[in-house]
Amino acid sequence: MSFAVEEMPHEGSTSENSEEPAAIPTFSDTTPPYQDDPTYGLQWTSDEDPFSPIPHWTIEPTVGSVVLALKKAVSPDKEYTVDHCWDGVYNKIYSVLYDQKRFIMRVSLPVCPQLKTESEVATLQWIYDNTNLPVPRVQCYDSSRSNPIGFEWILMDRMEGVPLSQCWHSVTQDCKVRIVKQVAAYAAVAFERQFRAHRGIIARMLNLINRLQTLGDKFFPAPNFNPEQHLNREDDISSDEDEAAASGIEKPHESTMLWNDNISLDNILVDEQGVLRGIIDWECVSCLPLYEACQFPAFLQQARDRLAEPPTPYRVNRTQHVTNQSLREYEIELRQHHVSMLRKEFFVEMKDRCPQWVRVFRYQADLRDYEAAVQNCDNEFAYEMVERWATSVEEGSAFDEGHGRLHELLMD
Known part of the structure; x- marks a missing residue:
């Protein structure tokens, strides 16, 4: 094959x-x-x-x-x-x-x-x-x-091999679990062998962003713009790091890890027995902060889990004609259920291999929500949900959109 x-x-x-x-x-x-x-x-x-x-x-x-x-x-x-x-x-x-x-x-x-x-x-x-x-x-x-x-x-x-997306229904759940554990093993190694990003560079980038924001007001002035009343946006980052750089003191660093956001069903190749043969498409892979990289691989991401297996159409409609639409809905729900079970297997494997990954996943989900809000604030299909999330954060209340995190719900 x-x-x-x-x-x-x-x-x-x-x-x-x-x-x-x-x-x-x-x-x-x-x-x-x-x-x-x-x-x-x-x-x-x-x-x-x-x-x-x-x-x-x-x-x-x-x-x-x-x-x-x-x-x-x-x-x-x-x-x-x-x-x-x-x-x-x-x-x-x-x-x-x-x-x-x-x-x-x-x-x-x-x-x-x-x-x-x-x-x-x-x-x-x-x-x-x-x-x-x-x-x-x-x-x-x-x-x-x-x-x-x-x-x-x-x-x-x-x-x-062939993409798992083309043979999803013919590959057994046991084979899928084995693939999930192999990907989890990679994720654990990536977490344990982190890279370092100097905060001094990040500080300079943030300072540049603030400077460009200030310049934006000059290029696109509001009506009755008065430069003397313009607010001077100061960088929140202390200048201590610049002094440290000048004195040769080692800068603090932000831990990052390798993260491929495209380990999808199309890029997972398997043989006729469902054995993993390769994972392709490693273009544009980034090193991201731990809170952003400690998440499910792309083929296990979905907005909500479906823990209960859906009833087959013939059980629901014994006396009714089973339509193509009902079959399609059943297949979608069944895949969601299978993915939910695989997500549990991935999480258990990560707990055994890399408990630190699990802690970041659990306790830094708010940072992933904020990143998702920034990425989708100009998305016409998602900005209303982001607005509700921002309001809940501002008010100190819980964000409740069907018991899901913002970054997960935006996958739907």
Whole structure:
């Protein structure tokens, strides 16, 4: 059983023996355009929604240029077969075959030049070195654009299997529990091996935010604006840290941990027996404060738990016709129930492996609510709930929206 990209249509293939010319993007012989413009080749369009621009390629990489890049990076003496598989939002995916081994190459738009590629490579290496979670092994990469493709790329092992989202109903609950425990083991290691973020940097960022807020009043003055009456917003952070930096004293730090917010059913690959074969898509993984990172992985997140198994439609409607709608509702409720049971298994596993994670999860939920409020205060579908939450906090009363936390209810 192979990864789903094999089933998707592709746009041609090539090998080093094919007659297709090794076409590459047309760049200047002296100074490539991207040296003056790091985002050269990327265009943002917002025809449908001006607030949600969509990236587009203005230069199309070719399979011939991919072969040339492989010859340069791996070996000029090997025979390479390259197939264009599919296009993601920011990437083009290619299947690569050489030495009777299959790999995946991802060519990326310059959304965050260099840093995005190097961050993902470092993340995958950290996961490989510190956990038993099966993730793609990076074979080689180029975080520059000085290569035949003209874009950044990563070559990694091909993870066999199918997404759990495509076989959820055929995989047993026991297999799902085993996967949950494997993800919990990774979460425990991530918690135990925390990173450090200097508060001095955070203080400077907060100070910059306040300065920009002040400047905003000058760029967009209110009617009858009087600069002399303008309030001077002082940074709440003490200047002690600046003095410490000047004296060489070590700054205090904020503990952070690696957090992948996209361990979803689409990115969990399993084999025919439901055994975990790999977890893919480690782009844009961040190190977040513990209160934000100590939460359920994406495939276990839901607004409310359903602890009781829903009755099957034929028990409810013995004398009535079972409609497709009732079957769909039953399937949704049954999945919610299964996820609720898996959430309990995840929590029990974390209690055994990392009790500190559980304490952060329980006692810093208010901070997760505040973060969710900030992220959704301009969401037209959620701001009323955020308003009610803010009112309850201001009044010192309990927020009661069906016995759920704000950050969980906003998942619904």
